Amino acid sequence: MTNLAGVPYYILEFGDELVYFTPYTITLFLLALTFTIFVLISRPERQVDIAFGGDAYTTKVISVSEMRFRRFMAIACGLASMGAMVTGDIFNFTLFTAMVGITNVGIVAAVKSPHVQNAAYQYGLVALSATVPLFGGAAVYAAATGSLSMIELAKGSLPAVPFVAKAFLVLGVIGEGMAPFYAAKAEMFRAPGAPYVIMCSLSSLLIFLRVMEVVMLG
C-alpha cells in the first residue's frame, strides 16, 4: 500500500465496501466533523444592508423555518462530506460527491431572493450534468480494473487505471463545485446566513483534496 496517503490506522470492512482511516483522510474527516458541529450549534448571521449616502442600515430577518431547513441541509452536506472523506470505494465516493452537490443547492434554495434562486438553479444544472462524467468515470474504473476498492487499487496488482477514467472523475468533481463553475456558486453566496453558506465552499474544498488522493491510486 504505497500509493495510499499513509498507512491506514484502521480499516472497517464490509466486504468490498470498506472504510479506511489514514492520517490524510482522518484529518479531512475531522475537519468536516468540526465544521458540521459548528453548523449544528451556531446561529445564522443577519446580513446588513447599508444605504449609500446616509447612515441608515437594515439587517435582514431570517425566519425560523428557513433557518431550520438550511441548517438541516448544511448538516446533511457535512455528513456527505465526511462519508466522501473516509470511504474506500470509488463508486461510494462519487455518490457522496453527488450528494454534496444536491445539498449545496439545498443550502441556498430556501432563500426567497430571485437572484439567489436563479444562481442556485444554474449551479444545479451544472452539478446534475457533472454526474455523467462522475458515474461514467467510476464505471470505467470498474470495467478496466475489475475493482472499485481503493485498497485493492493501491496494491498495484490490478491492471492500470486508464487516464480517461481519472479525467472523468476529476471532471465530475470539478462540475460539482470547483473552479471554473465556482463562478455560479459565488452568486449563491450572496444569500444571507454565514455558517451554512460556508459549508458549500468547505465541502467543495474537502472533496477536491480527497479526489487528488483517489486519482493517484492505481
Next chain:
Amino acid sequence: MWGQYSYGLLVVLAGGVIAFLALATEGDDLHKLLLLGLVEIPSLGVIALLGTDLAEALILPGLTVGIAEQLALSQIYCTKEKILQNPVKGLSIEVIAKADAPLIISIFLVGYGLILSGFTGGGVAGLGLVFFFMSRGYREDLNLLEMASGISWALWIFSFFVFMFLPQYWFVALIGAAVGIVLKVTTKMSLVGTMWGNDND
C-alpha cells in the same frame, strides 16, 4: 469482449456529446432541465456497459441520485418562476373515469408485477395503482398505504438481518425480502402518484 465494450462506450459517449450540445445551445430554463434528463441516460449507459451484477447494483443508486437532483431542481424552478400555487389535479377525463378499462389494465399490471416480484415487480405494480388512482380521481385515507409501506420496508430489512446472522434460513429471507420490496415499491409509487398537490394529507 474489450472490442465490444470499447464500441459500446464510443456510442454512449457520442450520445452524451450530442445531448450536451443540445444543452449548450438551449436557452430556456425548463427545456434545459428536461434535456438534463436525457443527459443522465448516457451516464447510466456507461455503467450498464459493465454487463455484470455489479452494474445492476450501481445503476440503482446512480438513478436515485439523478432523480433526487432533478426533483430538487424542479422545485427550485417552481419557486423561481413563482408557480407554486397551481394545484395538481388528477386526469379528469370523464370517459376513462366511467369505463372499466383502467381497472382491467391496473389489475393486469398489478398481477404481472406480483409475478415479477422484487424491485422491478414493485415498479410495475405501482404503475398500475398510479394509473388506477389517477384515472378514477381516487380519494382515500393514505395513512394506511404509508403504514403498509413502512411495515414492508421493515420486513425487507429484517430479511437482510436473517441473511447476515442466520444464513441457513436463506430461503425464508429471500421470500421475505422479495415480498417486502414488492409491497414497499408498490405502495411508495402509488403514494407518489396520489399524494402530491392534494390537501387530504
